[in-house]
Amino acid sequence: xxxxxxxxxxxxxxxxxxxxxxxxxxxxxxxxxxxxxxxxxxxxxxxxxxxxxxxxxxxxxxxxxxxxxxxxxxxxxxxxxxxxxxxxxxxxxxxxxxxxxxxxxxxxxxxxxxxxxxxxxxxxxxxxxxxxxxxxxxxxxxxxxxxxxxxxxxxxxxxxxxxxxxxxxxxxxxxxxxxxxxxxxxxxxxxxxxxxxxxxxxxxxxxxxxxxxxxxxxxxxxxxxxxxxxxxxxxxxxxxxxxxxxxxxxxxxxxxxxxxxxxxxxxxxxxxxxxxxxxxxxxxxxxxxxxxxxxxxxxxxxxxxxxxxxxxxxxxxxxxxxxxxxxxxxxxxxxxxxxxxxxxxxxxxxxxxxxxxxxxxxxxxxxxxxxxxxx
Amino acid sequence: xxxxxxxxxxxxxxxxxxxxxxxxxxxxxxxxxxxxxxxxxxxxxxxxxxxxxxxxxxxxxxxxxxxxxxxxxxxxxxxxxxxxxxxxxxxxxxxxxxxxxxxxxxxxxxxxxxxxxxxxxxxxxxxxxxxxxxxxxxxxxxxxxxxxxxxxxxxxxxxxxxxxxxxxxxxxxxxxxxxxxxxxxxxxxxxxxxxxxxxxxxxxxxxxxxxxxxxxxxxxxxxxxxxxxxxxxxxxxxxxxxxxxxxxxxxxxxxxxxxxxxxxxxxxxxxxxxxxxxxxxxxxxxxxxxxxxxxxxxxxxxxxxxxxxxxxxxxxxxxxxxxxxxxxxxxxxxxxxxxxxxxxxxxxxxxxxxxxxxxxxxxxxxxxxxxxxxxxxxxxxxxxxxxxxxxxxxxxxxxxxxxxxxxxxxxxxxxxxxxxxxxxxxxxxxxxxxxxxxxxxxxxxxxxxxxxxxxxxxxxxxxxxxxxxxxxxxxxxxxxxxxxxxxxxxxxxxxxxxxx
Numbered sequence: 069x070x071x072x073x074x075x076x077x078x079x080x081x082x083x084x085x086x087x088x089x090x091x092x093x094x095x096x097x098x099x100x101x102x103x104x105x106x107x108x109x110x111x112x113x114x115x116x117x118x119x120x121x122x123x124x125x126x127x128x129x130x131x132x133x134x135x136x137x138x139x140x141x142x143x144x145x146x147x148x149x150x151x152x153x154x155x156x157x158x159x160x161x162x163x164x165x166x167x168x169x170x171x172x173x174x175x176x177x178x179x180x181x182x183x184x185x186x187x188x189x190x191x192x193x194x195x196x197x198x199x200x201x202x203x204x205x206x207x208x209x210x211x212x213x214x215x216x217x218x219x220x221x222x223x224x225x226x227x228x229x230x231x232x233x234x235x236x237x238x239x240x241x242x243x244x245x246x247x248x249x250x251x252x253x254x255x256x257x258x259x260x261x262x263x264x265x266x267x268x269x270x271x272x273x274x275x276x277x278x279x280x281x282x283x284x285x286x287x288x289x290x291x292x293x294x295x296x297x298x299x300x301x302x303x304x305x306x307x308x309x310x311x312x313x314x315x316x317x318x319x320x321x322x323x324x325x326x327x328x329x330x331x332x333x334x335x336x337x338x339x340x341x342x343x344x345x346x347x348x349x350x351x352x353x354x355x356x357x358x359x360x361x362x363x364x365x366x367x368x369x370x371x372x373x374x375x376x377x378x379x380x381x382x383x384x385x386x387x388x389x390x391x392x393x394x395x396x397x398x399x400x401x402x403x404x405x406x407x408x409x410x411x412x413x414x415x416x417x418x419x420x421x422x423x424x425x426x427x428x429x430x431x432x433x434x435x436x437x438x439x440x441x442x443x
Numbered sequence: 444x445x446x447x448x449x450x451x452x453x454x455x456x457x458x459x460x461x462x463x464x465x466x467x468x469x470x471x472x473x474x475x476x477x478x479x480x481x482x483x484x485x486x487x488x489x490x491x492x493x494x495x496x497x498x499x500x501x502x503x504x505x506x507x508x509x510x511x512x513x514x515x516x517x518x519x520x521x522x523x524x525x526x527x528x529x530x531x532x533x534x535x536x537x538x539x540x541x542x543x544x545x546x547x548x549x550x551x552x553x554x555x556x557x558x559x560x561x562x563x564x565x566x567x568x569x570x571x572x573x574x575x576x577x578x579x580x581x582x583x584x585x586x587x588x589x590x591x592x593x594x595x596x597x598x599x600x601x602x603x604x605x606x607x608x609x610x611x612x613x614x615x616x617x618x619x620x621x622x623x624x625x626x627x628x629x630x631x632x633x634x635x636x637x638x639x640x641x642x643x644x645x646x647x648x649x650x651x652x653x654x655x656x657x658x659x660x661x662x663x664x665x666x667x668x669x670x671x672x673x674x675x676x677x678x679x680x681x682x683x684x685x686x687x688x689x690x691x692x693x694x695x696x697x698x699x700x701x702x703x704x705x706x707x708x709x710x711x712x713x714x715x716x717x718x719x720x721x722x723x724x725x726x727x728x729x730x731x732x733x734x735x736x737x738x739x740x741x742x743x744x745x746x747x748x749x750x751x752x753x754x755x756x757x758x759x760x761x762x763x764x765x766x767x768x769x770x771x772x773x774x775x776x777x778x779x780x781x782x783x784x785x786x787x788x789x790x791x792x793x794x795x796x797x798x799x800x801x802x803x804x805x806x807x808x809x810x811x812x813x814x815x816x817x818x819x820x821x822x823x824x825x826x827x828x829x830x831x832x833x834x835x836x837x838x839x840x841x842x843x844x845x846x847x848x849x850x851x852x853x854x855x856x857x858x859x860x861x862x863x864x865x866x867x868x869x870x871x872x873x874x875x876x877x878x879x880x881x882x883x884x885x886x887x888x889x890x891x892x893x894x895x896x897x898x899x900x901x902x903x904x905x906x907x908x909x910x911x912x913x914x915x916x917x918x919x920x921x922x923x924x925x926x927x928x929x930x931x932x933x934x935x936x937x938x939x940x941x942x943x
Contacts, residue, residue: 088566260566284567286907288943289919297811305943322589335910337576354593357582357602358814360912367567367907384909385575387568 088258089270089282090117092402093371094411095378095429096250100397101129104244107252110407111235114256117282117403122257122269123238124230126278127249128375131225137164137187138203141220141227142210143267144182149216156210160202161188169229174241177233181266183220185227200275200320207274211303218267223276226375230255230269238269253373255280272308274316276375281308282388282403283368294361307368314362315372326379330426332359334384371401376431386423393418399429449532453495454513455488461507462486468499468508473863473875496856498865530786541786544859544869546686546778546823546845549790553778554797554930555829559939561920562905570909572900578910579899581608581840583677584746584770586814599743601770603657603677605840606635607896608911609830611888612821612844613659613681613750615643617694617703617715618782618859619848620876623868626851626884628652633885634892637676639842642692642717644706645671659750660737662691663717665707669740677746677771678737680730682721685779685796685822687788688752692717698862698871731767738768746770753777753799753822754792758806764816765807771817773842774799778823780845782869783860796822797836801934804837804916827898836934837916850891851884919943 092110096102104127111123131139138161144150157163169183190199207219221228226249229242235256239245255270271278285291285307292302292310298321300313311333318329332355336344341352356363367387371380380390380401393400393408393415400408400415408418421427455476464486468477476492477499479485493510500508517528530541563569570577584602587593593600611631616624618641628649631638639657644666649656653674660667661681672678683689694703694715704711724730730749737747748771749764751757761772776796781789800820807813820833821842833841849855852866859869867879903909906920914920922939923931931938 284907286563286567286920287913287917289917290913290915293808293916297808297813324590328590338578338580339576351590354587354590356912358587358590358593360910361916363910363912365908365910365913366563385570 090114090256090403091280091282091371092407093253093378095399096397097399097429097431098397099250101248101250104247104252106411107254108239108244109410110402111254111256113407113410114404115235118256119258120234121259121263122232123235124269124271125244125254126228126271127247128226128251129249130227130247134187135225137189138224139227140186140222142184143218143220144216146216147182149214152214153210153217161190163188170243171241172243174237176237177241203275221273226276228271228273228278231266232264232269251373251378253278253280253371270308272312274312277312277316278373279308279312281311281368281370284366285364285368286366287364290361311370326428330381331355332362333364334381334424335363377428379426379428381426382423384424390421392421392427449529450515451490451513453493454490454511455493456509456511458507461505463505467502471502472499473865494856494858496865497854542783542860543786543789544782544857545855546780547790554795555832557924557926558832558921559924560902563907567907569907570904572904575909577900577904579607581605581911583817583839585816601744601746603637603746605637607892608834608840609892609895610636610840610842611638611847612842613639613641614844615641616646616706617643617698619868620870621646622876622879622881623851624649625881626888627847629885630888631655633889646706661717662721663715665715672737672740679748679750680733681750683752684781685752685775685777685793686781687784688754688793689719690788691719700871727763727767734768748773753794753796757799758802761803762806762810765812769816771819773819773821776822779821796820798933800833800836800838805935827895831899831902834915835917835921850887
């Protein structure tokens, strides 16, 4: 299953490969840490949703000692690329720590790429927003220009662990049980092609965004060209990449609320808009007119996480599954109820979010639930 | 010397066993092809006069008539083909520019026919439009960059809203009959789309449809006054037309009846000549002045667009037009129709609409101004598949002209300029125009749009797309067949067989 020659397989990223998937997320909104083993259990319970060609996990709150540093997880297909990246980092950052990501030898994983993590501080203290733009451009530059290097994650106090393999193999490989975080998402992939490049597995990360996604986006061609207007260049040809950039654009650049973004990415139908009050109708209409190219079409369920929230959203006619649950301060999302039960045996509340509706949990605020129903 | 005669284009075949000598054909043909010979007591047809409009064939109560291509041919010669040969003969006879009607009929490559669409299989589900909403509502005009721009009300964003991304193309009252205009205007009204006056002004009897009317301001400025501009849904400045880029128009005085004179605001019986250029637009900054003069007139409450023919430099031209303030740009490809154009211009000037849309959409995106104006593609849209392909290449909507007329009966005989249209479309002769019943005409056009809407939804559903905005510019859903690398590059699509 694993490609014998990782280098050759790095060409995966030139193609848009449809995949089916299993996704899950858990979020302790009070910030209490939990071992990565829990999210692994959820993903592993949906093993059938993948075919062993990709799994991954994202954890938040896993690097408390380096809470204020930018943490880059890097994937090197060739060891030589490391020098290039590290040289490039020196231009912008002080490197506080540079180390190999601890891994375990797994029999079935042959020729894993070199995986490295860096904790970085920007050289000149710049406003937060500018700093984020710098991080985005650094990621884009590395992913575009250094062929054998790929930035897996680039947030603060978070990291993504992913690769080509079964959920159990990847969790074992990365020693996931050693990490403790308050928010975890996971992904199990069923690509239709054989793939060998580890960067193609999910979650996809940028800044402290991480996105796991199940679906195939039929609006990909529009979304990608729309993002190019704003300087986001898709280098992976995966739907998840496009979704991540869309969220980054709408949240960071356009300062839109999550509710509004839900109404853009899974815009209500015109016949639904007709049922809203005049004021809401006005806003929804203009959102569709302005952000039509950001509408995500085709089947999808997505879990998007950032340090302070986790949300789930479906396509407008719910062509992929998504279940939500809560227990005390914990908030769960998954493709299947079984995955939620594997994390929490007796949830207080378990429900199926409506088509197109966004379900959000915020850090410490404790108010989440189904967003407004559409009639 | 023996003057060579021109071989007729058509041959009228009359089945004598079926013909009952009712002489309906003699009465209906505006070209006097058929006549009753009192001596022979039978109907004689002069093949030379037949234009191939098939009206007599369809009106004949016994089905005795068949119009065929005339097979008398010169020795086959790929260089001296029949069309060029005949045209040369005609010019040797007349010494004039040859005229024609409708769009380019030469066998140039049609890119729509070399593009195929995608459909969902396994990895994502196709969507059944019978069971799920399928949205094709379209907005035309300048779109804001952000919600704040709408909220702070500094700029006015005025948009045309249409239930189907298909509009009726500009055809003036004068070039076509009032009954044809009525059919089109009423159909636009009922189907909640728009029709375009062309440079014919807005006749009194069509003013009730004004809120679904795009009015044209062309180089002759016929029919234009403040009320005409203010009442309309939108204004379109016509710079050029796909059938005759760089060429003006001429409605002969004998067609300028009392009604046409009122609509065009010119004296009865005078020639209505639209100059080749606008004599107040010799440059892009002049266009900007006209756009803003019109916007001022309508208090920025109506979108103002510009129509140009697709020519070599189309992408920079459109980019300039958008920067000059146009809210939409109509691009008319070289297959676009006309009521009258020189044959040599129609057949040799301009570029295909498919390539033009792709080039313009890409250029506007690269410059970050794609949302500043909508693109309406025109010229050669024949079917709902062409609509879907045009939109996936990057158009916001399409105009249909020839397709509209065909739905009204036109058989594309290309003789619009003679004023003798037997179908009552391209004529002002009351004997002919009353053949077109505007009520039935409207119904046929509404039917056409309804059928296309259903088909567009089926194609979108197959691709797993349930909103037209997810199709617009989505070239991933297109593949080329039998195109070379350069053509694929210009269209921005992959070849069939290439995966995502």
